Amino acid sequence: MIALHLTSVKDFMAHLLLSETFDNFLFIEGEIVTFNTFTMDGFMQKSFFSEEENIPEYSSWKNLKNFGFSLIKGKKTPLSFKFIFSLSPENIARLIEQNHLDFRADQVQGLYLNIRYDGSSLQCITGTSLKTFSMDKSLEQTWDAFVQKFFAQKSIPWETV
Template identity: 50%
Template structure:
């Protein structure tokens, strides 16, 4: 599902200045202003001595990089472009599967993604579903698209769907 964000400024405020997406995993990001900044969201536990912040998840949460991304974007000039890939966190994927009665295990799913892309004029968000193996069943994809519609509505984001 592709959603055209109707109010870019409001969406950026929700994404960068609020905690509403903080529990999503941050996969990667790219921000182009006076140069291009690329951010890989892979968690590196060896950075912390004595594993004091050890995380069983492969990616950091959005809340850990949100302020850094905001610091790169804020200013008088609009970024030339940016792209953020977020994913529903593993514990939330497990809850979704159980609540919706879907026939999958968390280990079957590589990610349920939100791709926020700004091209200099328009902000879009594309959903994505990825499994570790090939799957013909589209029930999870449809459930994720419906959930994203609800999330956007709850978070006050105005959008127009293009399925």
């Protein structure tokens, strides 16, 4: 787990709300505080869909981004917000394979990005959750390095806390 201070709120928000940067991440949950507190849950309600449809457990950010944008846009900045994203199961498997880690994708509950804005500063805290106990920290370290590399590739400025 690492904490990154995102040094340009404006740049990050453009990536979050106006570009495709986070579209493939799963949206776990979020909260936006403006004139009210708005809570969003990314859990897919499978009973809404037909049984023939293959529905993932969580919605992608791409499918919810416009709702988040509609709550945040305006003349006033939010008082605060927090979002929890996860790497998709397919991308978790790819990360494990590409880095030759001694894990199976089905052992991983999630690789998370916790984005928090407190009204003035913005930070991202990484998280790793396994379904089984392990003393091996290689997946956590790989995920932390991946996030830093991802932000650098997307020109999202940050510094370690």
